[in-house]
Amino acid sequence: MRRREIIDYSDRRWVPWWMRTKQKQLNRSKAGNGLLFLLMFVCGIFMALPLVMIINNTLKPLDELFQYPPKIFVKNPTLENFTDLFVLMNDTWVPFSRYIINTIIITVGGMVGHVIIASLASYPLAKHKFPGRNILFSMVVLSMMFTWQVTQIPQYLIISWLNINNTYLALILPSWAFGMGLYLMKQFMEQLPDSLMESAKIDGAGEFRVFWTIVMPNVKPAWLTLAIFQFQQMWGNTGGTFLRDEELKPLQYALQQIVQGGAARAGAGAAVTFIIAAVPITFFLICQSNIMETMTTSGMKE
């Protein structure tokens, strides 16, 4: 029997390893691919530069931090800055771990609550028709226009009116009701085929069950994106005017204090900057690598 002469697309020995794809690409030359990669590379360098600097700064000994002309890359890497930071930590008025716990409570509380509440609210908005739907939705968009800089005074009045001033809730509760998450989730849920939900209902699932077992797994890219977004928002929070007690202040506030300490604390400042930047990046990496698996596991065949 003659061997079938089919071009073996899986043989891509001639493609450089960084461009190897699992599928055959349609009508795109390798040169074009290379060009695109180059573009991405150039853009990427500009974006990565501050991070490269942060990482190198944490490893630089003090004399290199002040070196002129400055060098990006560290010559004699040390972990001195971290030990500096630990020494500084022991001297602070409140134990440093307190700041970390505060940040974790605020970030996780704000993020999880926002994702769940926004998803819950966007499900009927996207998939059910009820009176007042459109008005509600335009109000959401309108509310997003009032940024925190502008509404700080009313916001403060409301927080003190609710008597949650100087508690974690002052930061967590407003973030739950923010419109962005609802908007994002609604746009994604609208794209789910109705038949998916109908079949579940015919099988006897209640609304909540449909929401939790059908809708949410299928919009996983959406809520993971929202989680990244919200995590970043909450993580960057310095507590502002809402938290007065030192025991309640988040990590960002501590960093600000250290940085304001000026040149004497430059090393410790560099170390804290690294920690503060590294956590959201790690979270982003975890979320993004999970986004990939959704479509393969979901049953969207009609």
Place this chain on the structure above:
Amino acid sequence: MKKKKLTLTKKKIINGYMFILPWFVGFIIFYIRSIVLTAQFSLSELSVGAIGGYELKFVGLENFIYAFREHGTFKQVLTTSVGNIILDIPLIIFFSLFMSMLLNKEFKGRTVVRAIFFLPVILNSSAISGALELSQQMMAGGISAGSGQMIAEGSSTGVDVNYYINLFKDFAMPEAVLDYIVAAVGRINKIITASGVQIVIFIAALQSIPGSMYEVAKIEGATAYETFWRVTFPMVMPHIITNVVYTVIDNFAESEVVTLAYDMAFTSFDYGLSSVFSLVSTVIICLILVLICGFIQKRTFYYN
């Protein structure tokens, strides 16, 4: 029979409201109330009481009249920041769509590259940028100033921009288009750093396109170009609106007019005028948003 059906729909409606309720309560308390308060402030003169608390004196439209007739910079700042936002929308949307399509391909280290493109959002937080600034000062204007300034100072790279502008003028390119392109090139840095979230949203959108659609397109023999315009683009269309909304909000929050309103409230302590600024600019931005979204919405394809 009919009655029973009615109760079922009613039950459904109540069910729907139950889903919205937790969010809606917070929304009313925190956002609607603050909008109402802002509107209230804009119509009155606010003075801080001696014991704490505040007093409102109703002054009608006085604040509005002052803002438009007498305040020196308000109108100018308003027009430039609104103009900038309109200019930035298409650039950011196209750039982020393009980038997300590149980042959606499978290659080694894709997640890391994505993270790099999300970096500006992460490093944007006040504490980190403060720390970066400090180290910049320590290094006496070192490398961290680079990415921003290198592009801003186009002349220092030895490229004569004016030569190219005149060259394109000779090709009878409309001046308005040319101006837009020149302005766009000057903004590259800002656009790249401002499209982090948009890229992530687009990636999620691209991931929610059923793979079977691409299979069909492939089997039918569609080219990459056709696949993009017939499959990818219609499917991400709803998220273009999402991103337009996000872009406008994000840009607006950092625009000059909001800064002006903020300064007015916290350095000049004129809350009434500050509320007027934010109210007027918000209304204008909302109108623009409604126009743009209406325009896109008509052309949007919804899966169902």
